Amino acid sequence: LAKTTQPISMDSYEGQEVNITCSHNNIATNDYITWYQQFPSQGPRFIIQGYKTKVTNEVASLFIPADRKSSTLSLPRVSLSDTAVYYCLVGDIRGANNLFFGTGTRLTVIP
Amino acid sequence: DTGVSQDPRHKITKRGQNVTFRCDPISEHNRLYWYRQTLGQGPEFLTYFQNEAQLEKSRLLSDRFSAERPKGSFSTLEIQRTEQGDSAMYLCASSNGEVRNEQFFGPGTRLTVL
Numbered sequence: 001l002a003k004t005t006q007p008i009s010m011d012s013y014e015g016q017e018v019n020i021t022c023s024h025n026n027i028a029t030n031d032y033i034t035w036y037q038q039f040p041s042q043g044p045r046f047i048i049q050g051y052k053t054k055v056t057n058e059v060a061s062l063f064i065p066a067d068r069k070s071s072t073l074s075l076p077r078v079s080l081s082d083t084a085v086y087y088c089l090v091g092d093i094r095g096a097n098n099l100f101f102g103t104g105t106r107l108t109v110i111p
Numbered sequence: 112d113t114g115v116s117q118d119p120r121h122k123i124t125k126r127g128q129n130v131t132f133r134c135d136p137i138s139e140h141n142r143l144y145w146y147r148q149t150l151g152q153g154p155e156f157l158t159y160f161q162n163e164a165q166l167e168k169s170r171l172l173s174d175r176f177s178a179e180r181p182k183g184s185f186s187t188l189e190i191q192r193t194e195q196g197d198s199a200m201y202l203c204a205s206s207n208g209e210v211r212n213e214q215f216f217g218p219g220t221r222l223t224v225l
Contacts, residue, residue: 032211043115043202043216044154087153093212098144098167101153 004088009106018075020105022088025069030092033064033071038085038104047086048073049093075107083109113137115217117203123223124193131189132220136205143186144214145178146202147171154202160186161208193224 005023012018024033032051036044048055050062050071061074075082085104116135124130136143141162146154157176159167162183172178175193180186190197200221204214 034211041218041221043204043219044214045216046213049211049213085153098156098159098169099146099154099214100156103151104153 004090004102006086006088006102006105008103009108011108011110012078013110014079015077018078018082018107020073020075020086020088020107021070022073022090023070024088024090027068027090028092031068031090032093033062033068034089034091034093034099035060035062035073036087036089036099036101038087039083044087044101078107078109080109080111083107115203115205115215117201117217117220119220120218121221121223123225125225126195127192129189129191130193130222131187132201132203132222134186134188134203134205134217136185136203137207137215138184140205140207140215141183142206142208143180144204144206145186145188146204148200148202148219149198157188190222193222195224198222198224 034049035047037047038044048060048062052064055062063072085106087101087104118133143160145157148154156169157172158178160180163180175191178188200219202219204216206214
């Protein structure tokens with residue numbers, strides 16, 4: 001599993017776009033990039049997954065440059081309910097029997 | 112509710128006691144995972160089942176820990192002779208092993224060992 005590095009914490013005002021960048025210099029050819037969100041006292045929840053370029057769903061966008069050594073999770077117009085810890089995971093999902101979460105980025109949305 | 116459920120949600124026990132947690136995965140999911148999460152850290156993998164077979168165990172799973180999934184449906188995680196260091200949130204997740212291998216997590220069982 002590739003090691004990831006992401007900021008420990010971020011603050012943002014409501015209504016702003018938030019970008020959380022994750023570094024994964026040792027990403028392997030078969031690795032995918034997956035982001036999970038975790039609210040206090042709850043289990044993590046899948047947000048988005050991608051391999052290259054850009055992926056968008058109803059919750060977020062994921063930008064992956066050509067070298068795939070980093071990725072950026074973009075949350076449009078955050079609200080107070082987006083306050084959570086966001087984890088960047090990198091691994092070969094086809095064979096992965098476990099997920100390596102790291103410490104994540106604690107996002108605090110301020111009114 | 113058809114999500115992953117865990118029971119109990121909270122457990123307080125004295126050091127040296129045995130505890131058992133239960134996880135009910137999403138019904139059509141053949142894969143089941145246990146994780147442990149301590150304050151300020153991300154979840155750490157403990158063990159993985161495919162149907163009733165326990166296929167992988169982390170080094171974190173000492174011999175005081177045992178997990179079962181007898182009929183390939185619900186699972187139990189037992190901790191014998193609990194220690195204060197076992198205090199953590201124990202999370203269960205399930206998946207159907209499809210392409211993106213999304214894991215669906217339960218709410219967790221918070222264990223406090225006094």
